[in-house]
Amino acid sequence: MNYVIIDRGDPLSKQLAEQFHLLAAERGLSRNDDAPTIVISIGGDGTLLKAFHTYVDQITDVAFVGVHTGHLGFYADWKADELEELVRMMTDHEPRMVRYPLAEIQVETPEGTKHYLAVNEFTLKGVDGTLVAQININDELFEMFRGDGIVISTPSGSTAYNKSLGGAVVHPSIESLQIAEIASINNRVYRTLGSSVLLPQHHHVDIMSSKDQRMLLTIDHLNIQRSDIRSIRCSVATRKICFARYRPFPFWNRVREAFLDYDGK
Known part of the structure; x- marks a missing residue:
């Protein structure tokens, strides 16, 4: 070995x-x-x-x-x-090999599409102010978001940042992603659900910037700051992380x- x-x-x-x-x-x-x-x-x-x-x-x-x-x-x-x-x-x-779901993140910029995997979560925040973004689920408008940020977590990551935001703790056998809001602002223009959302394996979520803004992407512990992000797609990855028990x-x-x-x- x-x-x-x-x-x-x-x-x-x-x-x-x-x-x-x-x-x-x-x-x-x-x-x-x-x-x-x-x-x-x-x-x-x-x-x-x-x-x-x-x-x-x-x-x-x-x-x-x-x-x-x-x-x-x-x-x-x-x-x-x-x-x-x-x-x-x-x-x-x-x-005994135990496999946990991962999140796949596709970030589209003028340079092309970059692919990432996350064990815990993907977090998106505004750098210079509140984050303003359109959120689509399965290519349909779900909500217009304005607030501090968005966290999309895996089941194993549901016990991390997601939990501190009031999200549910999800067993890793449930292949899913959870969307949680960070301090959303609700008014006549921007309206959010206000609670976390659990997406099954075959669903995806797209986050599209609604203005010119610098955004901070955090993929587990990796930080990426960009001002030219067109859209971000998150889904349950086909690959999994394996733990030897x-x-x-x-x-x-x-x-x-x-x-x-x-x-x-």
Whole structure:
């Protein structure tokens, strides 16, 4: 089995990465930064997002394993003191592969169309003021939006920014996208639904700029600022992210431990 480690870069994460390399060598695992089969993320959820975007071009060929070094990571199955057990499980057991939906984002500019994938969410905001945009669902006008911004999240990302905006927590087995508003302004000209909207797999949403404006696109942790965006289309991607589970950790247990009983109490 080939593996690679992406760590957060702090002293503890680096130390754990070196420890993992030693344990893996003893067990016959091979480090391969170019063509891994398992990507080990050591740090937090942000480190997992970094690992995903580092290997996004190989997303159909790799599986991810998260090791958290601080507070509970939503994507992480393993703690810092469990590296030896993790390496043993990786060599002695076949993992259960769990696949989560991704969001595909197509950004149309005068230069052409750029394609991105998101694990958590795609966020669009105005840079110099409120964002003004037309929102179409399945090529039909849905609403005229004016406000701070729009968040479109995946099911696994529904527990992140989307949740803080009052959106629903969605199980990753439901292949969907959720649209949530950030501080919308409602008057006679601009009228929004005012609640989050859940779109099924075969639907898409288009966001079209209604004025000349600089916009900030955030795709997971990646920031892109442009003033020439014509439209943005979001849909459920055909590809998925794969997690290698070496022990059970159900989604609702993650939600409970993340938000309700940190210490399991």
